[in-house]
Amino acid sequence: ASDVEAxxxxxxxxxxxxxGRHPQAIALLQNALANEPDNPVYRLKLLEIHTELNNRGSAMEQLEHIRRSGDAQSIERAEELFAGLGAAAPAASAGLAAAAARESDDGPGLPPNPLDLMRDTGDDLEAEFSGLEIESGDGVELPDELDLSSDFEGSEADSDDEELVIAADSNGMSTKLDLARAYLDMGDDDGARQILEEIVSEGSDELQAEARALLDRIG
Incomplete structure (x- = not known):
């Protein structure tokens, strides 16, 4: 399979x-492996799923396949995923372990977790502003004429927030439309119909039109 197909x-x-359709994801990846049994990318994704589901036996099976591939970078990633089951992965052979260690030294590290970055940023801001004190309003003079510009700016901010919410909803419906198409490709008309009906009820006009066209195709 090409990189694009993978x-x-x-x-x-x-x-x-x-x-939450993990069985369908597993079936899809197993079909891909039937055409390309030595592709570590598919096996890493299967290992990730089995680790998430705490399927230790299935995860171990994928780990052993990846170890036999000799791909040091994939072996290192597989060991990390398997360790997520709560126990360190059984020791690999000395040659594979050494290769994985060399790849770890030379290769790029894993990207930082976005949630950790958000928490760190929040902690920094809290520390930065914790020392500030708001003084009481004693002695503060109010202007004779009120400046209402801030109110209008607030209205504009509210409008921007609404646009962001609409955009997020649209993206979510687009993802559901993609999922419905995937169900149709797999022959799961009932699963596709349920999602398409939801899009017709809640999606944008454009997405509703596409969903209706797919529903007509199902019949």
Whole structure:
């Protein structure tokens, strides 16, 4: 399979996972492996799913396949995922362990967790502002004419917030439309119909039109 096909398969699997459809994601990846049994990308995603579901036996099976591949970077990532089950992965052979260690020294590190970055930023801001004190309003003179510009700015901010909410809803419906198409490709008409009906009820005009067209195709 090409890199594009592999990326498409992983993206489709991520959609299933996002909606809690782990069995469908596993089936999809197993079908991909049937065509390319030595692709570590598919096996890493399967290992990630089995780790999340705490399926130790299935996770161990994928880990052993990845170890036999000899891909040091994939082996290192697989060991980290397997360790998430609450126990360190069984020791790999000395050669594979050494290769993984060399790749760890030379290769790029994992990207930081976005949630950790958000927490760190919040802590920094809290520390920065904790020393500020708001003085009481004694002796403060109010202007003769009130400046209402801030009220208008607040209204504009509210409008921007509403636009962001609408955009987020639209993106969510677009993802659901992609999931419905994936169900249709797999022959799951009932699963697709349920999602398409939701889009017709809550989606934008454009997404509703696409959903109705797919519903007509199902019949």
């Amino acid at each position: 990326a498409d398969a992983l993206a489709e699997a991520d959609i299933y996972i996002a909606y």
